Amino acid sequence: MGLIVACIFILIGILLITLMRRLINIESIRKIKLIIAIYAILLLVATIYVGVFKPDVVPMTKQEKNTIVKENTDFLERAENGQLKGKEETFFVKTFTTDVPNNKLFITSNTVSDIGQIIIYMNKVNTEKRVVEGTVYHTNAYYLSLQLNESQPFVKVDGKTPSTITIHGAREIDKRFRVATDTMPLFPFNPPYFKGYSKSYSLILPGYTIIDLKVPRGVKVKDFNKLIVQK
Amino acid sequence: MLTDDIAHRGEVKELFTIKVESHIRAFFHLILIELVFICLTIGNGTIADSDSVGNLNITFIFSMPVIAYVFSLFWIFAISLKMPSNEVINTSAKGFSVRAHLLADFLLLLVISLTIGLTMLLSNYLEIMLVDLLKQDSIVMGYTIWNAPSVFLANFLTMSIVAFSVGCLGYALHALYHASLPLFILLVAIVLLPINYYIDSLYGFLRNGIFSQEALLFNLPFLGLSLLCIGLVYLMRNKQEVKG
Incomplete structure (x- = not known):
């Protein structure tokens, strides 16, 4: 089946190229x-x-909305208190920038990050590791900012920003993956989330969005990238 | 005075129409860019049978629309560099004042920027529609023009303003290059040196600004840059006109 679809895409590509050559x-x-x-x-x-x-917007009663908001608040509180320590998984981080005066770390990733406490292992030429801890206070499909618990000289290693870091920390609750975002990027790329798993719940509120996603059967939670919302 | 103003407005309008006609191909190229990137977005995904949900599982990479937008920024930059010396315009729009030319050019850049902003946003929906028709019931929607028009508006304004400032920068660089080469080199060096030194901070500002909700604060420097470029070009052209 995959091969057939791939062939169809190749054919469409050839047709488009032919069409474009004529159009140009x-x-x-x-x-x-x-x-x-x-x-x-x-x-x-x-x-x-x-x-x-x-x-997209799921019609909800005021009562339901209040419940969800409360649940989310509790969830965030627990996250802030470090009570959501779950299974640790590595996932790839694309880029990161730092805000030194405010002791914050900004990361872009090809994954959705978890809300909660995370530990960052910084590798410099695979020889040096430093562990810093902080609380994620802002996350969405491909952006995360982390408020560090205390001022740590992680920003520069030997005067240079490390080229790679690995984040450990993933969480699974009842085979559901919760994505809570407090903002959406000001770009055309605010998701549509494409993926082969279903949305069990979605709520868009002023200021943030909560989306619960069911983990598909047969997908192992450790396969983090497979679970993750892309786009 | 009033009649002068009306005559000038008519002149700009006429010139603007000529310029739009001359650059109609540019709009067509923008469509091509978007179509190519829509195809790449779909085609670049991992196409495989899903072993979990029984449907076709297509993984999309999120960075494609970003690349499309960056590509369109390069494209508007190229257009703005070419714009003042476009042969078609020079032959068909002779006899107009320098001020009218400048106004029409910047108006055209504004229209192109707004087109980039709008079509880039809406082309995402086209992509969604195509994927949805192919995949069926596998898309979880995020913010759209329907459920969050304010976010759409903020996106639209940010994209258009950034594109416009890039266009103005290209236009100003071209004018500066023709006005005085040493001054051009000096200015580019003055601008590039701090950019090179503060590249990390600049990158951080861009990234944080793009992903924050402070749309106004993010856009203000770009608006400032646009106004600076417009002012610079106006001064240079005015000086050239007086000399001429």
């Missing part, structure tokens, strides 16, 4: 205007499609 040679302004108009209509149709066929 277009000289008539009228034809270009027509293509622009068609594209605009296509975008409009897609926007309507997303709005009509993919409504």
Whole structure:
């Protein structure tokens, strides 16, 4: 099945390239205007499609909302107190930046990070490891900021920012993965979350979003990247 | 005075129309960029049978739309570099004042920037639609124009303003290069040296600004940069006109 779909994509690619080669040679302004108009209509149709066929906000009663907000507050409190220490897993971190005066660490990852206490092992040429602890106070699909518990000279190692770090810390609750975000990035890339697992709950509130995702059967929790929301 | 103003406005409008016609191909290229990246986003994913949910499992990489946007920034930069010396415009739009040319150029850059902002955002929906039609019931939606219009607006403004400032920068660099090469080299060196020194901080500012909700604070430096470029070009062109 995978091979068939791959072949279909390759065929679509070849068709598109052929089409583009023809389109690029277009000289008539009228034809270009027509293509622009068609594209605009296509975008409009897609926007309507997303709005009509993919409504996201789950209608909820005020009571339900209050319950969820309370649950989330408790959850965050427990996270802040370091009570959510779960199974430790390594996942890949793409980049990270630091805010030295405020003792914060900013990380981008190809994964959704967990809310809670995490430990960072910093590797410098695979020889040096330092352990720092802090609390995640801001996270979303590919961004995380960590408030360190105390001022630590982790930012520079021998005057240079380390090139790699590994984060340990993943959590699983009843085969569900909770994503709580307090913001969404100001870019076009605020997720649509694509993945082969289903959303069991989603709530968009002013200021933050809570999404619970069911872990698909057969997927091991240790396979963190498979569970993670991408895009 | 009033008649002068009206005449000038008419002049800018006419010139703007000519310039839009001349750059219509640029809009078409933007569509091509978006289509290519939509295909790459879909095609770059891992295509495999899902052993867990029974549906087709496509893993998407999130960075593709970011690359598409960065690509479009390079594209607007290239357009703005070419814009003042575009041969088509020079031949078909002769006889207009320098001020009218400047206004029309910046107006065109603004329109292109707004187009980038809007189409980049909406092309995501096109991508979602295509994936949804292919995959069926496997997308968990995030913020969209429907459920969070304020986020959409903030995204749109940020993307457009950043694109506009990049366009203005290209335009100003071109004007500066033609006005005085030594001054151009000096200014580029003055700008590049601190950028090189503070690259970490700058990167941090960009990243933190992009992902924070402080849209206004993030956009202000870019608006400032745009105004600086517009002012710089206006002064240079004005001086050239007086000399001429």
